[in-house]
Amino acid sequence: MTPQSPSSGPVATRDIPAATVARLPIYHRVLGQLLDTEVATVSSKELADLTGVNSAKVRKDLSHLGSYGVRGVGYDVAYLNYQISRDLGLTNDAAVFIVGAGNLGRALASYAGFASRGFQVVGLLDVDSEQVGRQVGPARISSVAELEELAAVTQPDIGVVATPAEGAQEVCDRLVAAGITSILNFAPTVLTVPAHVEVRKVDLGLELQILAFHAQQRRRGDASTNGAGVPRAIDVTGLDLRDSATGDSRPGVPA
Amino acid sequence: MTPQSPSSGPVATRDIPAATVARLPIYHRVLGQLLDTEVATVSSKELADLTGVNSAKVRKDLSHLGSYGVRGVGYDVAYLNYQISRDLGLTNDAAVFIVGAGNLGRALASYAGFASRGFQVVGLLDVDSEQVGRQVGPARISSVAELEELAAVTQPDIGVVATPAEGAQEVCDRLVAAGITSILNFAPTVLTVPAHVEVRKVDLGLELQILAFHAQQRRRGDASTNGAGVPRAIDVTGLDLRDSATGDSRPGVPA
DNA sequence: TAGATTGTTAATCGATTAACAATC
DNA sequence: TAGATTGTTAATCGATTAACAATC
Numbered sequence: 001m002t003p004q005s006p007s008s009g010p011v012a013t014r015d016i017p018a019a020t021v022a023r024l025p026i027y028h029r030v031l032g033q034l035l036d037t038e039v040a041t042v043s044s045k046e047l048a049d050l051t052g053v054n055s056a057k058v059r060k061d062l063s064h065l066g067s068y069g070v071r072g073v074g075y076d077v078a079y080l081n082y083q084i085s086r087d088l089g090l091t092n093d094a095a096v097f098i099v100g101a102g103n104l105g106r107a108l109a110s111y112a113g114f115a116s117r118g119f120q121v122v123g124l125l126d127v128d129s130e131q132v133g134r135q136v137g138p139a140r141i142s143s144v145a146e147l148e149e150l151a152a153v154t155q156p157d158i159g160v161v162a163t164p165a166e167g168a169q170e171v172c173d174r175l176v177a178a179g180i181t182s183i184l185n186f187a188p189t190v191l192t193v194p195a196h197v198e199v200r201k202v203d204l205g206l207e208l209q210i211l212a213f214h215a216q217q218r219r220r221g222d223a224s225t226n227g228a229g230v231p232r233a234i235d236v237t238g239l240d241l242r243d244s245a246t247g248d249s250r251p252g253v254p255a
Numbered sequence: 256m257t258p259q260s261p262s263s264g265p266v267a268t269r270d271i272p273a274a275t276v277a278r279l280p281i282y283h284r285v286l287g288q289l290l291d292t293e294v295a296t297v298s299s300k301e302l303a304d305l306t307g308v309n310s311a312k313v314r315k316d317l318s319h320l321g322s323y324g325v326r327g328v329g330y331d332v333a334y335l336n337y338q339i340s341r342d343l344g345l346t347n348d349a350a351v352f353i354v355g356a357g358n359l360g361r362a363l364a365s366y367a368g369f370a371s372r373g374f375q376v377v378g379l380l381d382v383d384s385e386q387v388g389r390q391v392g393p394a395r396i397s398s399v400a401e402l403e404e405l406a407a408v409t410q411p412d413i414g415v416v417a418t419p420a421e422g423a424q425e426v427c428d429r430l431v432a433a434g435i436t437s438i439l440n441f442a443p444t445v446l447t448v449p450a451h452v453e454v455r456k457v458d459l460g461l462e463l464q465i466l467a468f469h470a471q472q473r474r475r476g477d478a479s480t481n482g483a484g485v486p487r488a489i490d491v492t493g494l495d496l497r498d499s500a501t502g503d504s505r506p507g508v509p510a
Numbered sequence: 511t512a513g514a515t516t517g518t519t520a521a522t523c524g525a526t527t528a529a530c531a532a533t534c
Numbered sequence: 535t536a537g538a539t540t541g542t543t544a545a546t547c548g549a550t551t552a553a554c555a556a557t558c
Binding site for chain 2: 021022024025026028029030050051052087088089090094096102103104106107108110111112113114116117118119157158164181182183184188190196198200202203204205206207208209210211212213214215216218
């Protein structure tokens with residue numbers, strides 16, 4: 001994930017459906033756990049049970065990567081795990097640059113799930129000069145004034161915006177100016193970026209709202225006039241988590 | 256959102272498509288900002304520009320709530336905002352119970368986006384006895400040993416699991432036993448819950464992985480043999496963020 | 511009335527899933 | 535060979551979007 005030209009082999013990543021891409025990390029995590037417990041092979045049915053994904057969907061997803069299974073046997077855990085890593089671009093470490101070292105920024109910097117999945121925090125910045133110099137997990141907090149300088153040195157692949165809503169757009173602009181083309185946005189704002197930059201948005205309040213909505217639906221189902229009384233399991237699919245960048249400097253789709 | 260029987264009026268929430276539900280909070284946030292700037296009406300086109308959602312989609316989404324627009328004019332900001340709040344179940348405060356007061360738990364407890372959207376943190380628990388008693392934003396940290404007791408008193412609507420992966424399932428079981436039926440899971444594990452409980456999963460590493468994948472795709476498009484050189488904007492839809500609860504005690508779909 | 515914008519229709523697109531032939 | 539499981543087909547379902555009649 002360092003910005004070199006990719007010399008990789010026959011990675012069959014042409015036209016993997018978006019919904020499949022979104023599930024690959026799930027398979028990847030479960031395969032990692034299976035590796036730890038020294039399970040050698042796994043069937044689509046087993047993967048389905050472990051991930052909650054329909055087994056036909058598992059097979060279809062994996063078939064987009066290539067024919068890595070063996071009929072009558074299943075998938076070799078280590079081999080499949082490696083192939084998914086490769087297709088996800090995790091074989092080279094991705095350098096992550098976190099702006100904002102409040103509770104959230106610090107939580108992200110010390111999040112164990114990053115290192116184990118090939119992400120390396122190469123910068124953790126904050127405006128608060130009192131915070132500068134403090135060690136947070138593997139990172140030391142730097143001043144946000146040094147953003148450009150640090151970015152030039154560390155060449156981050158991904159920028160994470162963990163600031164309040166107010167400063168977010170400015171930080172985003174500076175990240176983009178520094179050459180970063182992938183941004184993960186935790187601030188509750190829609191970020192405006194040029195077309196070549198991809199922004200994904202994580203909105204923690206939104207997740208709660210969706211839960212609250214479904215909870216309300218269940219209560220209605222239980223107690224209201226229709227009186228069905230069956231607590232339906234409502235499936236939420238089709239959530240678009242991506243800030244679109246279809247035109248130059250247009251706002252995108254937050255989650 | 257307190258567990259009383261809903262006496263609400265003609266809330267037209269039957270069969271709102273899942274994809275629409277996932278976007279309502281986005282409209283809600285933007286409408287709130289428009290309210291602050293005293294904008295009286297807004298057209299679907301304007302809402303589309305502000306959220307990055309296609310304008311036809313905006314109209315279709317809003318039409319699921321009822322006919323709240325005026326042809327030739329647009330939507331009354333305050334009225335639409337209220338209707339969405341009502342459909343999302345935000346008119347009554349939802350009580351949120353956070354287990355795990357590490358960086359992430361503290362970030363959530365002090366997250367401004369919660370209070371402004373009708374969520375109230377009624378509990379923040381940690382195993383670390385040194386943390387107990389500390390004030391974090393509006394909440395004071397309690398001992399996780401008091402989980403059942405506190406839940407009985409505060410009657411939380413939503414439980415948030417912000418513990419490491421190891422403790423997550425136990426915490427989840429205790430939340431379920433305490434009567435909580437909506438759980439937001441930040442731990443990198445699939446939680447197993449009874450069918451009547453809904454779990455939504457937020458996986459911070461997953462978002463980074465998806466960004467990394469797209470970044471890799473862009474580099475391929477730029478530099479590889481096909482030589483197209485056009486940085487495609489790849490759209491990611493269809494991400495299922497919900498742990499399913501289709502059968503009793505079956506694992507679900509993590510995000 | 512003329513202009514603007516909603517609400518809805520219908521076509522299109524993509525994702526899901528059961529079913530089964532291929533094959534280890 | 536018999537049993538198991540993949541990879542793929544095809545049917546179904548839901549979401550997206552352009553287009554436009556309804557109507558303010």
